[in-house]
Amino acid sequence: MAEGGGRAGPGPAGPNLKEWLREQFCDRPLERCEDTRLHDAAYVGDLPTLRSLLQEESYRSRINEKSVWCCGWLPCTPLRIAATAGHGDCVDFLIRKGAEVDLVDVKGQTALYVAVVNGHLESAQILLEAGADPNGSRHHRSTPVYHASRVGRADILKALIRYGADVDVNHHLTPDVQPPFSRRLTSLVVCPLYISAAYHNLQCFRLLLQAGANPDFNCNGPVNTQGFYRGSPGCVMDAVLRHGCEAAFVSLLVEFGANLNLVKWESLGPESRGRRKVDPEALQVFKEARSVPRTLLSLCRVAVRRALGKYRLHLIPSLPLPDPIKKFLLYEQNSRAVVDCSEEEAICRASRHRFLPL
Template sequence: MVLCQTASMSLMDISKIFSLLQPKEEEEEHTSDCQQLNQAVSNDDDKLLAELLSQERYRRCINSRSGWGVPGTPLRMAAAQGHLRCLEVLLAQGAEVDSLDVKAQTPLFTAVSAKHLECVVALLRAGADPNGSQYNNCSPVLTAAREGDVDILRELLQHGAEVDVRPKVPDWASNATACRGPLYISAVYGHLDCFKLLLLHGANPDYNCTEEKMLARIKQPKTVLEMCLRYGCGTEYIQLLIDFGANVYLPTLIIDKTTKQNEAVVLLLKERVCPKTLMSQTRLAIRKYVSMANRMRALDSLDIPQTLKNYLKHIS
């Protein structure tokens, strides 16, 4: 008798649970509205999207996350697919510009990964954080540097993105990988334009990572100069690092017996015995001051001849 009663109660409880899981009528309507909104974005139908968003019921879906795979907002979908017109409509209607998906990726990060420059520009102008989300291990700058998207990288840096950003790892996992920032990545992947652009915007020419605590945890941290020599990046990379003030006495790789005495090594050895000119040292000092003040774009506003401005910007 007791067993029968227990079984009967269990079945009743299960029935209640399933009844609670059944979507209510208003929830079904909301889901349907969100699907219509997403479909308009997917079809790049900006006119239909604007018409839908003129109604309150659809505006409630503007920041709703849905879809298969990686559920995201309509803005994320527009950024991922490069649908600029829909993206602009969503932003004009108040879509959350830095909304996160389940991977902690912002719409900007998605646009950068998909190489949609116009969407990147629109999101940045709308106030998107150029550094992406603090909860994501990667960043838009790291992604652009790896892919060699110099135009996207320029937009990010001009909007204040951190130039020496590094992968986010917990303190206990600190290793050489944690120091592999954009400058290192652009060199290893052979993106010379990105490499120079990062230096122009104040990237540290010695270490990607400038955190003393992090460097202290890593055994024999490698400089960017040393890594360029190891990966055979060529004289262009070495000369740029020298011009931007890299410490030529830090690398130890050149004394390794397995290292070939190529042109890059010869260039480095020559720099060790020939001190920089006063003009070159003056440029480094001025750029260091401007960089510390986070006013790299202020070079154009200096009351000096255009020739000197070009020299400070390494324009020959």
């Protein structure tokens, strides 16, 4: 909690912890914290009790109250508690009764974030449908997308992407601050694409790329590779090879237009680099990709997707193009199927992005 004794009075440890939490973080008035029935009902998923309590104005006025409650949790709202426990019916009821979906707890975590962390897809979907920010809170260093990518919850990641979650990361302290006053990317560890590869979550890795994640740095902000931690990967492809990921990861990065020249190793071999050994098949795929020019179809697909931008990729199905080409642009169909519908027409139409919707 407090750092370096910066607060006056007794420290937060010991028998006075609950009182200290109340003093620092609870909503006022403090005496109301003694009545935790609303929060307790949310914790155990007691929907009838929630219905009964919220018939009273005194409880309706406290629906967004952060309280230290009997189970010893940090101060948080009934919605945050219900989302953590995965009681979807209670989450839905609290929202309909006026609970604010994006209130944060003392750690800067939203109800959506804790629902994702605890693997509760239903609660996450209810919160997203109610307008919860799919990116969580700027006051918390992690995001729902990052956590879902790390643990391999592709189903939750799909829901987050469907509701507009950012699949990259932005390291500006504020949106209006420009370099050199902004914080720069100094490690790929914070990137969802990197973490999905580090934990070998191939399905999440592919979903992020399909949703427009940057295949090189997975970052919106400025990148200073010279400032990267010594010995750390210099780009996502470098990370994929270092972590011993299978060839499918390399193939996906190649398909999605990764810059293969960013990998600085002069000689790539199966010897150990870091904690894992390079996968020989993945290494072979990488070497072949770097030695052979990419096809015109592949270049066109990457160019069209970049022209659209990641926030408009979901509009591809509405484009006046043949279905095989639309599926090709979405990486739902291979190039052979597109060539079958006329290679010349595919290249011409896919490259003519002047009519792409704004």
